[in-house]
Amino acid sequence: xxxxxxxxxxxKPGVLTHISGLISRRAFNIESIxxxxxxxxxxxxxxxxxxxxxxxxxxxxxxxxxxxxxxKISDLTAVESIQRELALIKxxxxxxxxxxxxxxxxxxxxxxxxxxxxxxVIELSGDETKIDALCQVLAEDHGIIEIVRTGRIALSRGPxxxxxxxx
Amino acid sequence: MKERVTNLEMTGAEAIIESLxxxxxxxxxxYPGGAVxxxxxxxxxxxxxxxxxxxxxxxxxxxxxxxRATGKVGVVIATSGPGxxxxxxxxxxxxxxxxxxxAITGQVSVPLIGRDSFQEADIRGITTPIxxxxxxxxxxxxxxxxxxxxxxxxxxxxxxxxxVDIAKDVFAASLDYxxxxxxxxxxxxxxxxxxxxxxxxxxxxxxxxxxxxxFVGGGVNLSDSSEELKSLxxxxxxxxxxxxxxLGCVPxxxxxxxxxxxxxxxxxxxxxxxxxxxxxxxxxRFDDRVTGLLDEFAAKAKIIHFDIDPAxxxxxxxxxxxxxxxxxxxxxxxxxxxKHVSKELQEHVQSWIEKCLFWQxxxxxxxxxxxxxxxxxxVVEKVSQLTQxxxxxxxxxxxxxxxxxQYYGFKNPRSLLTSGGLGTMGYGLPAALGAQCGMxxxxxxxxxxxxxMMMNCQELAVTAEYNFPVKVLVxxxxxxxxxxxxxxxxxxxxxxxxxxxxxxxxxxxxAEAMGVKGxxxxxxxxxxxxxxxxxAIxxxxxVDIRIPEVLDVLPMVPSGARxxxxxxxxxxx
Numbered sequence: 020x021x022x023x024x025x026x027x028x029x030x031k032p033g034v035l036t037h038i039s040g041l042i043s044r045r046a047f048n049i050e051s052i053x054x055x056x057x058x059x060x061x062x063x064x065x066x067x068x069x070x071x072x073x074x075x076x077x078x079x080x081x082x083x084x085x086x087x088x089x090x091k092i093s094d095l096t097a098v099e100s101i102q103r104e105l106a107l108i109k110x111x112x113x114x115x116x117x118x119x120x121x122x123x124x125x126x127x128x129x130x131x132x133x134x135x136x137x138x139x140v141i142e143l144s145g146d147e148t149k150i151d152a153l154c155q156v157l158a159e160d161h162g163i164i165e166i167v168r169t170g171r172i173a174l175s176r177g178p179x180x181x182x183x184x185x186x
Numbered sequence: 187m188k189e190r191v192t193n194l195e196m197t198g199a200e201a202i203i204e205s206l207x208x209x210x211x212x213x214x215x216x217y218p219g220g221a222v223x224x225x226x227x228x229x230x231x232x233x234x235x236x237x238x239x240x241x242x243x244x245x246x247x248x249x250x251x252x253x254r255a256t257g258k259v260g261v262v263i264a265t266s267g268p269g270x271x272x273x274x275x276x277x278x279x280x281x282x283x284x285x286x287x288x289a290i291t292g293q294v295s296v297p298l299i300g301r302d303s304f305q306e307a308d309i310r311g312i313t314t315p316i317x318x319x320x321x322x323x324x325x326x327x328x329x330x331x332x333x334x335x336x337x338x339x340x341x342x343x344x345x346x347x348x349x350v351d352i353a354k355d356v357f358a359a360s361l362d363y364x365x366x367x368x369x370x371x372x373x374x375x376x377x378x379x380x381x382x383x384x385x386x387x388x389x390x391x392x393x394x395x396x397x398x399x400x401f402v403g404g405g406v407n408l409s410d411s412s413e414e415l416k417s418l419x420x421x422x423x424x425x426x427x428x429x430x431x432x433l434g435c436v437p438x439x440x441x442x443x444x445x446x447x448x449x450x451x452x453x454x455x456x457x458x459x460x461x462x463x464x465x466x467x468x469x470x471r472f473d474d475r476v477t478g479l480l481d482e483f484a485a486k487a488k489i490i491h492f493d494i495d496p497a498x499x500x501x502x503x504x505x506x507x508x509x510x511x512x513x514x515x516x517x518x519x520x521x522x523x524x525k526h527v528s529k530e531l532q533e534h535v536q537s538w539i540e541k542c543l544f545w546q547x548x549x550x551x552x553x554x555x556x557x558x559x560x561x562x563x564x565v566v567e568k569v570s571q572l573t574q575x576x577x578x579x580x581x582x583x584x585x586x587x588x589x590x591x592q593y594y595g596f597k598n599p600r601s602l603l604t605s606g607g608l609g610t611m612g613y614g615l616p617a618a619l620g621a622q623c624g625m626x627x628x629x630x631x632x633x634x635x636x637x638x639m640m641m642n643c644q645e646l647a648v649t650a651e652y653n654f655p656v657k658v659l660v661x662x663x664x665x666x667x668x669x670x671x672x673x674x675x676x677x678x679x680x681x682x683x684x685x686x687x688x689x690x691x692x693x694x695x696x697a698e699a700m701g702v703k704g705x706x707x708x709x710x711x712x713x714x715x716x717x718x719x720x721x722a723i724x725x726x727x728x729v730d731i732r733i734p735e736v737l738d739v740l741p742m743v744p745s746g747a748r749x750x751x752x753x754x755x756x757x758x759x
Binding site for chain 1: 499
């Protein structure tokens with residue numbers, strides 16, 4: 020099964036190399052990884068989606084925890100959480116097809132962030148299946164020029180932050 | 187301890203010397219170069235010793251040998267680029283065996299970093315997979331903190347090597363020096379004392395086990411817990427086996443000790459592992475050289491894993507119970523728990539102990555004797571007898587390493603220094619000089635093959651220059667013995683590039699060229715006298731010992747086979 024891990028790390032040079040290097044040399048199955056600043060300037064939060072059984076998941080957590088710059092890891096799969104991914108999708112769009120695309124965008128509650136004579140850029144946030152579904156419709160009906168996706172980020176519901184959560 | 191300066195204006199280089207003083211460093215191993223010129227200028231006045239090796243690889247292995255023998259942090263210094271990359275094998279060697287090292291490397295100046303400058307290498311990137319942690323110091327004010335953390339991380343928790351890469355201009359920059367008194371790392375808090383409830387659960391398993399087995403590894407040596415272990419062994423009456431790295435933490439002649447387990451382990455140890463119903467793995471990591479075919483390893487047993495590193499649990503074998511924490515805490519905690527039922531436990535396992543001792547008597551370690559040939563096992567036994575099992579023994583890697591493990595008869599912890607995890611040929615000679623440097627009053631004996639000798643033979647000159655009285659026993663079989671053994675057993679006897687018969691190296695002359703006494707043993711009757719002569723010489727000695735070429739290390743569990751599927755050989759074979 021998939022696990023979403025919130026990994027809090029020191030905001031120092033080389034941290035991402037340490038983490039990605041560890042993941043690759045231990046041959047862990049990582050589906051996505053997304054990093055960004057947090058409410059504390061010296062902390063970076065990395066969301067990692069791991070595919071594998073409990074034993075593999077435990078190894079990922081234990082090995083990552085050994086890195087000196089990793090402060091805390093919490094498994095957001097074990098608690099109620101909100102999980103999102105952001106995608107920007109550039110589709111082929113002529114004057115004739117634009118209105119259909121706008122319809123699709125509305126149905127998905129996505130938004131159009133750029134338009135020109137030949138293309139449109141659509142922004143969508145949601146879980147992976149929702150983004151996959153939009154991509155599929157657009158690809159089949161209109162043709163996608165390029166896609167960029169952030170990988171999953173996640174936050175627990177309720178008042179307890181990941182830094183205070185047990186694993 | 188001497189009063190050390192604080193809050194003083196000094197250069198980065200001086201701050202390093204002062205920090206090493208603060209860490210009570212008494213010796214560093216190193217090799218100078220462009221990026222570390224300023225550091226070496228400060229070293230000129232340092233109170234601690236600097237051992238100049240002939241190669242950076244020699245320096246890092248020497249620091250490793252020093253650390254293994256003394257239990258202190260080994261320190262090595264090298265310059266940027268090739269100086270730093272020459273440390274890589276030694277750092278990886280230390281990492282695999284959890285040896286505390288601090289490697290200080292010079293880096294090109296900050297403005298030159300990232301421009302493919304002369305002698306620039308990203309040593310931080312290169313060593314990331316083989317260090318416990320590493321630093322690149324680009325600001326002089328970060329230097330004391332980085333060094334403090336480096337030493338702290340290297341020696342605490344599960345020990346390991348730490349690299350501190352320092353830009354050249356940092357050495358010359360000045361700072362208001364203050365060495366931190368403590369370390370605050372949000373992401374590094376090793377757990378020494380674990381959960382006592384798990385000890386209770388282990389105790390319950392101990393009471394119901396009919397065929398329990400204690401299995402010890404390098405963690406017991408590293409944490410200096412052999413006394414605590416002895417008490418646990420005696421309270422429980424359980425039989426004990428050891429990994430290569432655990433040798434010495436149980437005296438070889440202890441009546442419950444069945445010997446080394448694994449690929450070249452004893453019949454009794456491997457049979458006991460196969461048959462046991464409870465395996466207490468203490469400070470072990472279930473390496474493939476120990477387990478053989480993983481799925482069949484101790485297949486009848488519940489496995490209880492004691493380790494300070496939570497990431498070791500369930501990495502290779504699934505543990506039924508885990509005891510996280512320093513084994514120096516968990517071993518006595520368990521011993522305390524079993525104390526009041528000691529007699530009951532011992533009676534409970536009586537028939538199992540008898541079975542183990544039967545295996546031991548049935549197929550003890552043995553080898554063929556030959557009146558005309560110097561048998562390597564006999565050399566090891568002779569050295570053991572001459573040193574009464576009390577020397578610091580260093581090995582290189584290969585057949586001789588296994589013969590030493592099998593036949594020396596280790597009595598004391600930290601008395602076998604060997605590259606167990608990485609299996610680094612060329613480790614032995616520099617490690618031996620490092621060990622001798624740390625243990626000037628103990629005999630240090632190196633066993634090495636004729637192949638490994640040529641990998642770092644330049645360091646012989648260092649033993650002469652500093653008069654480190656290491657006794658170097660070269661097991662000269664004119665081939666790369668362990669590889670040849672595998673070729674003989676598994677590759678149809680095609681000795682592809684393992685013969686050294688064409689070698690023109692005369693080890694006696696090599697020794698003498700470097701200022702070391704050289705001796706040679708051809709015949710079995712010379713062995714005792716020559717070894718005694720070598721031991722009596724106050725300086726370093728090389729003894730070239732001619733042993734048979736075609737000889738196998740036995741018993742042997744072929745790679746990927748079950749532990750009880752041993753090729754026994756010896757007298758029976």
